[in-house]
Amino acid sequence: MSLKAGTITDGVVVNITKFGAFVEVDGKTGLVHISEVADNYVKDIREHLKEQDKVKVKVLSVDDNGKISLSIKQASTPKKSSRPVEIDWKKNNKNAGKNNGGDFEDILSKFLKESEERFQDLKKHQDFKGRGNKKNSLTR
Structure with a gap:
């Protein structure tokens, strides 16, 4: 053979x-x-x-x-099927059928607002932490 x-x-x-x-x-x-x-x-x-x-x-x-x-x-190992998997996009999409366009803009504006608030909180925390370290380093 x-x-x-x-x-x-x-x-x-x-x-x-x-x-x-x-x-x-x-x-x-x-x-x-x-x-x-x-x-x-x-x-x-x-x-x-x-x-x-x-x-x-x-x-x-x-x-x-x-x-x-x-x-x-x-x-x-048995050979896997080369056939692509079929996905029912309508079933998996929770917002299927909503085509008014407002949903995406609402989600985006909410995300931007929350991220800006988080950024400001982070910046305040870093400023406060930075000032505390300077005072501690001067007193030592």
Whole structure:
């Protein structure tokens, strides 16, 4: 059997390194990078695999030099639908049907008023705090 990208087949783990596992597939050896072992973060690959384990792998690529990239994670994960999610905007929009234009302006003016009040309070607090520190530093 010729190995092609996208093929899912069985293999045997022949060697484990800190960056991945070498898996023998159809008489050839390919690498499963540590990031392709499991869906979650893998700190120590030996917690997931050991030598002579039989694993199902997906061939990611075979380059011109014969290097084979494999994935255990993609072989076991069912392929997600490429169909876009449909959203009912009218259902999710609480203000649906209000086209008088006044709502946005009202919200914006309220936001500006509140932010200006907060800014003034912050400025007063910083001025008060700044004066207090000057007095304390002079008395020391």
